[in-house]
Amino acid sequence: MSSKQSIRNVLGLAHALRGTRAPAGFFGTPELPSRSFRSMGTVATVTFGAAYADRIEPVASHIRKVFDRLEREMSAYRPDSAISQLSQKAGVAPVAVTKDTYRVLNLAQHFGRLSNGTFDNTASPLVSLWGFNGAPIPAVLPSDQAIQEALKLVDYRRVVLRDGTAILPVKGMAVDVGGIAKGYAVDLAYEYCLSSGIRDFLVDFSGNVRAAGRPSWSEGWQIGVRDPFDRSRVIGKITLPSGLAVATSGSYERFVDIAGEHFSHIIDPRTGYPVSGTASVTVLCADATMADALSTSFFVAGLKGAAELLKKNSLVELLLVPDRYPMDLWLTPGLDKAFTTQRTERRHMLTCL
Ligand code: AMP
Ligand code: MG
Secondary structure, three states: OOHHHHHHOOOOOOEEOOHHHOOOOOOOOOOOOEEEEEEOOEEEEEEEOHHHHHHHHHHHHHHHHHHHHHHHHHOOOOOOOHHHHHHHOOOOOOEEOOHHHHHHHHHHHHHHHHOOOOOOOOOHHHHHHOOOOOOOOOOOOOOHHHHHHHHOOOOHHHOEEEOOEEEOOOOOOOOOOOOOHHHHHHHHHHHHHHHOOOOOEEEEEOOEEEEEOOOOOOOOEEEEEEEOOEEEEEEEEEEEOOOOEEEEEEOOOOEEEEOOEEEEOOEOOOOOOEOOOEEEEEEEEOOHHHHHHHHHHHHHHHHHHHHHHHHHOOOOEEEEEEOOOOOEEEEOHHHHHHEEOOOOOEEEEOOOO
16 A cells, blocks of 8 residues: 555544443443533543543533634634634734633744744645645645745744734734644643542543543553554554643544645645655643644654654654554654554654654
């Protein structure tokens, strides 16, 4: 199977292997109280330990409201969101943004620096050029000139944040926080569950997962990592230590076909082209915002750039699957310990340079 074929037949994200979502009897787990709802164009699920069953309704309903508010503020698809306003006013005037949007923009800039620019929330003109975020899918490949023009508008360092306002200094610049906002939402949900007195819970927002405590039958919540080449399977499971987060970025999540070629939704802000060479990246680290931003970053960095990025992010654990056949898995030592699999793919150790 060629790498192009291989990414064609897959769809899905890391998800929690538990209760109703796990294939029947997979890990022999009993059902737990859980609530799922749609937000930000995808599905979120909140699961509680059995002891908190009577609390799930009000807590999940509050979380849903928070996620929907974040979507209204930060969606690139809604012309009235603060993020869209910011893009519309690029080169013209600052825009007052809410506390959460301000924090997300700040964190995005922070992860831009930590990722050597592989995470760039101003990649939006490129994201649109390649037919994502509601832009028309081009019939032919974007020209080199169009890519170079769009690249001139991409630089996370140029977003100016001051006193609750944000401005993009050049007309045509645009922001897309799609690579970090779900993780941020999960962290808010995590804090809310804790402050509500829930000790055993898991929040999963389209593969951005954070959990506390454990289900009663296991020493930790177990997170299945999708096989990036076969959506119906998992390549293994991660036992998530309490309080930590996991996120997966996959080339199979969203893609476009242009002139018979397959392109992933994650764009390399250094070249202007969709990333090729990585099938999926799973990050395990301290919180969900970081996991979300860095899974996108390591996806861009790929196997070649991962060791260099790990130097700056030494507390991050990583599972990287290159887009090639036969599949092989690259893991940092910490993730290697937390990861169990029945599969026989070759496992390699990833360490920083
Ligand atoms: P994720 O699924 O978290 O990896 O985020 C992917 C989304 O982030 C894409 O659908 C785009 O909206 C946006 N994006 C694409 N490329 C980048 C990039 N290099 N840096 C930051 N965000 C990006
Ligand atoms: Mg991300």
